[in-house]
Amino acid sequence: MLKSIEFSHYRSIVVLTGAGISVxxxxxxxxxxxxxxxxxxxxxxxxxxLLETNPEAIWGLDGSLRKQLRNAQPNAAHIKLAEFETQLSSDQQFTLITQNIDGLHHLAGSSNIIEIHGNVLWTRCSNQDCSLTPYSDSNSYDDLIPICQICASPLRPDIVLFGEQLPVKQEWLAKKALRDCDLFIAIGTSGTVSPASNFVRSADYAGARTILINLEPMEPRNPYFKEEYLGYAEELVPIMFDMSYK
Ligand SMILES: [Zn+2]
Incomplete structure (x- = not known):
């Protein structure tokens, strides 16, 4: 049974979103x-x-995602979270952590977003010592791998690839938000794999109320999530994050 969340009771709200919110x-x-x-x-x-051996493969996949995103729009769940953020009072903190690289929370108008896996719509240099500033870029590079004008290394999408650590700043910001949080809601993620499974453990340790909203039930069940609501994010989020819902 869907319970209303009296958001005014909470001072530091952290929402984590995964792929299920963008389907x-x-x-x-x-x-x-x-x-x-x-x-x-x-x-x-x-x-x-692959950045060294086959950057074409990386751009083949992420270039196709950029093409999909040219026509993609935020759905009711993204839009509700952006609206919700503006409705909180000035003494309430809101942090939106997302595992998604699609940038749809930005497009929906959310402000305080931590993209822990980066954003595929940004490009940066593959050379960590290069001074090139990452930039917004929708080019899909179908024919030619882009090359850095400063150091001539291949450019790459600004996302976390397999085998890479989470970016230090984003991870630090996420941990800081979780340390103080009193309400943690994960949406569209299984809740059983990292980083969601670690984040809920931190939130629980901080004494937060912990909620999972996902289409599939947890398997195996993660005991740090105390409440679980099953359904489509674009249907449940607009109801659960409605301040007037009782
Ligand atoms: Zn460079």
């Missing part, structure tokens, strides 16, 4: 049912070592 926007998930990794091996398309 209704036409973005295919990587894992789980219908996931891309069921068909292609991520080690052939998304491992950081």
């Amino acid at each position: 209704a926007s036409g973005i295919r998930p990587f894992r789980g049912q219908g996931g891309l990794w069921n068909e292609i091996n991520p080690l052939d398309y998304a491992h950081y070592s």
